[in-house]
Amino acid sequence: AQRVTQPEKLLSVFKGAPVELKCNYSYSGSPELFWYVQYSRQRLQLLLRHISRESIKGFTADLNKGETSFHLKKPFAQEEDSAMYYCALSGFIGGNEKLTFGTGTRLTIIP
Amino acid sequence: DAGVTQSPTHLIKTRGQQVTLRCSPKSGHDTVSWYQQALGQGPQFIFQYYEEEERQRGNFPDRFSGHQFPNYSSELNVNALLLGDSALYLCASSSPGLAGDDTQYFGPGTRLTVL
Numbered sequence: 001a002q003r004v005t006q007p008e009k010l011l012s013v014f015k016g017a018p019v020e021l022k023c024n025y026s027y028s029g030s031p032e033l034f035w036y037v038q039y040s041r042q043r044l045q046l047l048l049r050h051i052s053r054e055s056i057k058g059f060t061a062d063l064n065k066g067e068t069s070f071h072l073k074k075p076f077a078q079e080e081d082s083a084m085y086y087c088a089l090s091g092f093i094g095g096n097e098k099l100t101f102g103t104g105t106r107l108t109i110i111p
Numbered sequence: 112d113a114g115v116t117q118s119p120t121h122l123i124k125t126r127g128q129q130v131t132l133r134c135s136p137k138s139g140h141d142t143v144s145w146y147q148q149a150l151g152q153g154p155q156f157i158f159q160y161y162e163e164e165e166r167q168r169g170n171f172p173d174r175f176s177g178h179q180f181p182n183y184s185s186e187l188n189v190n191a192l193l194l195g196d197s198a199l200y201l202c203a204s205s206s207p208g209l210a211g212d213d214t215q216y217f218g219p220g221t222r223l224t225v226l
Contacts, residue, residue: 006153043115043217043218044154044217045217046214049214097167098144098156098159098167098169099144099154099215100156101146101153101155103152103153104152
């Protein structure tokens with residue numbers, strides 16, 4: 001069975017401070033991991049995926065298979081980072097497969 | 112390209128009724144996935160359609176059914192509505208053959224309220 005856990009429902013960080021949103025997963029095979037973001041009044045959109053190894057809007061995430069984690073990090077938070085963040089897992093490499101989402105973390109950046 | 116579009120935006124039904132939700136995929140996409148997002152939860156996979164057939168299905172009862180048309184648009188039907196079906200229903204489109212971009216793009220959702 002696939003499971004994604006985001007332990008923090010709410011996270012508040014001061015502008016300029018580092019951000020880390022936690023994500024742990026459970027899956028027996030080799031999954032692909034994603035971070036999706038939803039800004040206020042906007043639709044859910046892909047932020048980054050582990051196979052692309054990109055840094056998007058200053059965010060990075062490293063897949064740690066030993067700890068089954070895929071934490072999202074940014075060294076210096078900006079006010080525009082305030083949003084709802086969802087970690088998601090696909091059982092196959094390739095974003096076209098069904099996604100299993102965590103319950104999300106609402107990130108608020110304090111000016 | 113307007114991206115993924117869904118209709119209607121909001122819908123109110125009563126228990127026992129039936130509902131149909133619609134989705135038009137992003138231009139160039141041929142695969143449509145449906146998700147249910149209850150309040151305070153992450154999206155939960157319902158099923159996926161490709162080449163007019165149900166390709167994958169999540170843990171949802173048979174009351175949830177779907178269809179994909181030759182133009183790749185899709186419908187989600189829910190019969191015998193229950194109060195617990197109240198949720199935001201999201202549609203996502205993608206294309207397995209689209210080199211370099213097999214990402215799922217989400218629509219704005221349809222908010223279903225069952226009274």
